Amino acid sequence: MIEQGQKLPETTLSQLTADGMQEHQVSELFKDKKVVIFAVPGAFTPTCSAAHLPGYITLADEFQAKGVDIIACVSVNDAFVMKAWGDSQNAEHIMMLADGDGSFTKALGLEMETGSFGGLRSQRYAMIIENGVVTHLNVEAPKEFEVSKAEVILKAL
Numbered sequence: 001m002i003e004q005g006q007k008l009p010e011t012t013l014s015q016l017t018a019d020g021m022q023e024h025q026v027s028e029l030f031k032d033k034k035v036v037i038f039a040v041p042g043a044f045t046p047t048c049s050a051a052h053l054p055g056y057i058t059l060a061d062e063f064q065a066k067g068v069d070i071i072a073c074v075s076v077n078d079a080f081v082m083k084a085w086g087d088s089q090n091a092e093h094i095m096m097l098a099d100g101d102g103s104f105t106k107a108l109g110l111e112m113e114t115g116s117f118g119g120l121r122s123q124r125y126a127m128i129i130e131n132g133v134v135t136h137l138n139v140e141a142p143k144e145f146e147v148s149k150a151e152v153i154l155k156a157l
Contacts, residue, residue, distance in 0.1 A: 001109035001139070007132050009107030013074065013097040016083040024097070026104065030132050033069040036157075038126040038148055039110065042118055043077045043085035047145050052124070053089050055150030060093035063150075066157040070095055076102045076111075076121050110139065126153045 002008070008026050015022045038056060040048040056063070056071055063071055072095040075082060079098040086096035105111045105122040114121050126148035128136035136156050138147035146152070 002134055002137065004134050004137055006134055008129060008134065009104065011104040011107050013099055013104055014079040015095065015097055016079040021079060027132055030070070030129050032131055033129075034067050035070045035072060035129040036063060036068050036126065036153055037072045037074055037129060038150075038153070039074040039105070039122040040124060041075070041112075041114070041121040043075050043081045044088075047124075048075075049085070049089065051145060052148070053085075053091060053094070056094055057089060057091050059150045059154055062154055063157070064093075066154070068157070072097050074099055074104065074122065076100070076105055112142075124148050128153065128156060 008030065011026050013024050013026060015024060038052065040052050042048060053073060060071060071093065074097045076099050078100045082096040082098045086094060099105050102111055102120045110123045110125055112121055112123050124140040124145065126138050127134050138152065140146065140148050
């Protein structure tokens with residue numbers, strides 16, 4: 001599993017925007033930026049939709065006030081699903097990034113196999129990145145939602 005002090009893996013994440021499908025090289029996307037990434041097991045799932053994403057939406061201004069350039073939500077879903085989920089949650093200040101094949105999640109060592117629920121998914125976590133390097137990482141215990149909440153990560157900044 002990735003640790004504090006390590007660079008993010010060299011992978012690609014997708015985003016559907018008004019300009020069409022964007023493929024982002026992780027190293028370029030987060031270069032020279034302060035970033036908060038939070039990951040969820042799945043778009044439109046109960047805890048993710050009722051609490052995890054909404055917390056970051058509500059506190060987006062406070063994150064930006066603390067110098068955060070990008071707040072990114074990552075899930076092992078496709079970019080169409082991530083865009084629809086972001087639109088349904090009014091997440092205009094959150095970069096909704098798709099890890100369609102799970103390569104980013106696997107490279108981080110934060111994948112989990114959920115079997116018939118959905119197969120390969122991401123563990124729930126949040127991290128602070130500065131210029132592509134992990135400076136803070138909180139990974140949730142299975143079926144928990146405590147350490148990756150927006151309020152917790154805001155305090156860590």
